[in-house]
């Protein structure tokens with residue numbers, strides 16, 4: 291029987307599949323993801339203050355995936371961490387990654403200090419939301435200097451909790467940004483956030499479908515971008531990678547692991563295939579490994595590099 295469990299940054303995951311941030315925002319949905327086979331859930335990114343998000347519609351499916359402009363809708367860090375703490379108490383075995391977003395180094399430090407009060411297993415720094423440029427300008431993490439500064443400042447207050455940097459594909463050199471994050475103490479990299487921004491126009495209404503007009507693109511159409519980004523990051527750093535972005539089939543999983551991912555995020559595919567996708571992928575990946583005499587998923591990590 292193939293070994294699918296993974297140790298990532300010192301934390302044990304029962305299988306390589308996790309729920310990325312922002313796919314769900316309701317507790318019942320997080321629970322359904324775990325019950326359907328996800329090894330961990332990433333909570334919707336929290337900001338210092340409550341945010342109502344962008345105008346509706348915020349999410350739109352199309353032939354090759356999904357476009358979203360949720361606009362960081364969340365209850366704010368104080369309410370958010372109370373909610374997570376209560377949820378974790380009610381569900382002590384669930385593995386939760388706390389995701390945080392800010393627009394200033396100091397704010398990131400405040401968010402991490404507050405998150406630390408509930409002793410999370412892992413913290414994700416969302417350095418890459420594509421949907422708030424109008425308000426805040428380009429995400430800090432799109433520039434290596436700022437990304438490094440954030441990680442360095444956060445690591446001073448994060449103690450033993452692993453800190454992951456979630457990066458944007460919409461940059462010239464994602465490997466270089468990952469490297470700077472590693473040099474400043476990041477424990478892992480999450481790649482990628484959505485591609486774009488993009489736009490879809492409703493030709494009958496003669497206007498863009500999203501309330502905020504532009505949005506981040508996810509789903510099967512972006513898989514080659516994800517694979518290339520994970521490949522480039524694996525070449526640039528030694529810290530482990532969580533690969534996500536357009537993965538919906540077992541073959542995609544094998545591809546992203548061969549590019550260098552240790553864990554795999556399954557997000558948009560839950561919209562198109564339902565939550566059964568987790569158990570289905572586990573079974574199909576395990577069958578593939580048995581057929582190819584691969585005993586442990588870690589044997590496959592990065593094999594496409596021949597280094």
Ligand code: RRO
Pocket residue numbers: 312335358359360361362363391416418419420421483484506507
């Ligand atoms: O909330 C969003 O609009 C959003 C976020 Br925080 C993110 O990181 N990526 C994305 O595609 N949408």
